[in-house]
Amino acid sequence: MLAVKTWAMAPAALRRLGANRLETWLRNRKVRGAKALATAAVDAAGRQHTAVVGEKVIAKMVHTLAKEVMALNEKIAETDKLIEGRFREHELADVITSMPGIGPLLGGEFIASTGGDLEAFPTPDRLAAFAGLAPTPHDSGKSSGNLHRPQRYHRRLQRVFYTSALTSIQRDPNSRRFYDRKRAEGKRHTQAVLALPRRRVNVIWALIRDRRCYQVEPPVTLAA
Known part of the structure; x- marks a missing residue:
C-alpha cells in the first residue's frame, strides 16, 4: 500500500x-x-x-x-x-498448533468452529462430516454408491483443514509422504491435495483425544 x-x-x-x-x-x-x-x-x-x-x-x-x-x-x-x-490461553493451544500448518489464527478458527473439545464429535468421521470433508451417499432408486460433498457443512472449519494441508506439504515429512504416495497412485496434484485434509482430521482428532502434541514419525530404515 x-x-x-x-x-x-x-x-x-x-x-x-x-x-x-x-x-x-x-x-x-x-x-x-x-x-x-x-x-x-x-x-x-x-x-x-x-x-x-x-x-x-x-x-x-x-x-x-x-x-x-x-x-x-x-x-x-x-x-x-x-x-x-x-x-x-486455551488448554489445547499447544496440541492444536503442534499440527504442521496450523498457527494461532487457524487454531483460533478451529476452536471457534468446534467449541474447543470433542464432545460433539465422538468419532473423527463426525468431525470430517462437519467440516465437509466426508462424502455422503446420494443414492436413488436405480443407483447406489454415489458419494457427493455434503450440502451443509462448516466452511470456516473446512478452510482450516485445506489451508493447513497446503502448508504442511512443504513443512511436514508425514504430509509430504502422503501426498507423494497419492501421486504415485496416479492421483493428480489437486486430488492428492484434497485427500490430505481428510487424513489430518483423523490425526488432530486423536491428538485432542489423547492430549498430546504432534510428532514427526521418522521413516523406517532397514538394518544393514
Whole structure:
C-alpha cells in the first residue's frame, strides 16, 4: 500500500524527492524492494513533464485512500494479536498448533468452529462430516454408491483443514509422504491435495483425544 502512495505522488514531487531519499523513506517503512521501487518511480517521473488535468486532485484522493487502507491493516494486525492472545490461553493451544500448518489464527478458527473439545464429535468421521470433508451417499432408486460433498457443512472449519494441508506439504515429512504416495497412485496434484485434509482430521482428532502434541514419525530404515 505504501507503493500505491508512492506512485500516487505527483511527478514533480517525486523528482524533487529523488531516488535516494525516496528509497530511505520506503526502507524506514519496511517496504520490500525499496530501491527498485524508488528508482522506477523517479525514472517514470523524470519522463513525465506534461501536467494532466486533475492530477493533483487524483493524487490527493489516492493518498487519502491509501492512508485509510493502511490504518485498516493496522487494526487487522491488532485484532490478529488479540485473537492469538486469547487462543494461547486455551488448554489445547499447544496440541492444536503442534499440527504442521496450523498457527494461532487457524487454531483460533478451529476452536471457534468446534467449541474447543470433542464432545460433539465422538468419532473423527463426525468431525470430517462437519467440516465437509466426508462424502455422503446420494443414492436413488436405480443407483447406489454415489458419494457427493455434503450440502451443509462448516466452511470456516473446512478452510482450516485445506489451508493447513497446503502448508504442511512443504513443512511436514508425514504430509509430504502422503501426498507423494497419492501421486504415485496416479492421483493428480489437486486430488492428492484434497485427500490430505481428510487424513489430518483423523490425526488432530486423536491428538485432542489423547492430549498430546504432534510428532514427526521418522521413516523406517532397514538394518544393514
